[in-house]
Amino acid sequence: MALTQSAVSQQIRQLEEQVEQPLFEYVGRKLYLTEAANSLLAASEDIFARLESLDMSLSTLQGNLQGELRLAVVSSIQYLTPHLLAAFREHYPGVSFRLEIATRGQVIQRLRDNLDDVVLMGLVPEDRALEFFPFLNNPIIAVANTDHPLARRSDLSLAEIEGVMVLQREPGSGTRKASDDFLQEKRVHLQQSMQLGSSESLIQGAIAGLGIALVSGHAASAFIRSGALVRLDFTELPLYRSWCAVHARGKRLSPVAQAFLAFLRSERAQIRGLAEQFNA
Template sequence: MRKSLYRLTLRQMQVFQAVCRSLSYSRAAEEMSLTQSAVSQQIRQLEELVGQGLFEYVGKKLYMTEAADSLLQASGDIFARLDSLDMSLTTLQGSLQGELRLAVVSSIQYLTPHLLAEFRQRFPQVSFRLEVTRRSQVIQRLQDNQDDIVLMGLVPEDRALEFFPFLNNAIIAVAAPSHPLTNQPSLALAELETQCVLQREPGSGTRKACDDFFVQRRVHLQHTMQMGSGESMVQGAAAGLGIALVSEHSAAAFLRNGDLVRLDFTELPLYRSWCAVHARGKRMSPVAEAFLAYLREERASIKRIAARFTVKG
C-alpha cells in the first residue's frame, strides 16, 4: 500500500464525506461548521495523498470522480469498523451502546417502532436509525451495505443473503364499510374477478405474493388500480376505491376506528413471514447481533406486540 495513505486523517474523511453528500463545498462547510476555504484545503490535501482528483466541475455542477467513489466506500468501511469497535468496548464495560441501522419495507413500518421500543427497554443506551422504503430500494440498500439489518417479507433468492423468519405476516382483504361485499359470509376468491381490486406496484413483496396466490387459485382480476404504497392502499380502500389486499399490521388502525372492514374470504388470510435479512458474511456490530438475538429468541414477546395489530372480524 502506498505510504501516503497512512497520513489520511479521520477529519479529512469526515469533510470528504460531507462534500460527497451535498456535492457542494459551501453546504459541506455549513454542515461541518467550517469555512469554505478550510473545506477546500482539506480536499486538496486528500487529493495530494490519494494522488488523484476527487471532484470535478462540469458546468456549475460538482461531480465525484472514480477515485472519490473508491475513497467513499473505503471511508464508510473505516467508520463502520470504528463504530463496531466503540460498541464492542462499551459491551466489555458491561453496557450495550451504539446505533442500529435498520431498513424496513413499508408494510411493516407500523409494527417496527414497537419492536424497537421493547428492545430499547432492555438496552436503554442503544439508538436507532430507521429507513422505511419499498422492496426494490431495500434490496438495493442491502447490495450497497447501507444498513445493519433489513426487515422484509419476500427475500430475493438470487442474492448472497442470510435471513430467518421471525413473525407471520397475514395478508387480508379490506374495504370501506359501504362496499357491497361487507357483511357477506364465506366469500369465494372468484368474487374478486367482478370487483375493483387495489394493487401494489410491480416489485412489491405483497404484490408478488398476491399475484402468485391468484395464479395458483386460477383467479383472474378484471378491474385493478395500482397504488404506490401500503399507506395509499389502505387509504384508497377507506375512500371507497375498491378492495385492498394488505398486511394486517398496516390496516389495524383503520379497522379499529371503522374506516375499513375485513372481508370474509374463505381462503384468506394469505400467510407469509416477516424476515430479518443481512448480507452473507457481513460483520455485525454488537448492537445488530443483540437485535438479531432478540428477534430469534423472544418470539412470544414479539407475538404479543403483533397482537396489538390484529383485529378480529
C-alpha cells in the same frame, strides 16, 4: 462548518497531495469523484464503521450495550416496527435507532448500497447474496369500507373477487407478488384492478370506497378496530407469508445489529404477543 470556500479547496489539495492522486474532477459545472476518491471514501467509511463497532464492543464488555441500529423496513411493517424496537430497547436502554421506511425496490437498493445494518421485508430476492431468517407471520387480508356490498356477507368464495374493483400495490411489491401468485394458484382472474403505490394509499383508497384492498393485516388492523374498514370474510384468506430479517452475506455486523438479530430469534413469543394487537 464555518469554513470559507478557499479553506475547503486548500484542504482538498492537501488531501490529494497525501494520496498523490486527484480526488475530484469537474465536467462542466458538476463535480465528480475519481476512482481514487471512491477507494478512499470506501476505506474511510470502513474505518469509521470499525471504530463505531469498537465503541459498541467496549460498552458491551462493560455490560451496557450502546450504539445506533440502522434499520430499513418495507412500508407494510412500518406500524409494527416501533413496537419491536421499543421491546428491544427494554433489554438495551443505551441503544438508539435510525429507521427508514421504503418500498421493496428501494429496500433492495439499500441492501446493495450497504446503507443499513438490518432490513425487515417480506419477499426476499433469491438472486442476491443475502442472509435472512423469518421471525413472524405476515397475514395478507382483504379489506373494504363498511358500505361495500361484500362487507355484509360471510363465507365469501375467493372467486367473488373477480367481479369487484381490487386495489393493488405496484409490481415489485412483496404484497403484490404474494397476492398475484396466490390468485394465479387459485385460478382467480381479476377483471377490475387499480394500482396504488403504498400500503397507506391502499388502505385510504379502501376507506374512500375505491374498492377492496389486499394488504398486510398488520397495516390495516388499527383501521379495522376503529370501524373505518371491514375485514372481508373470504374463506381462503388470510394468505400467510413471513416477515424476514435480512442483511448482506458476509456483512460485518455491529454488536447492536447482532443483539437485535438475536432478539428476533430468541424472543419469538414476545414478538408474537406484540403482533397480536395488529391481528385484525
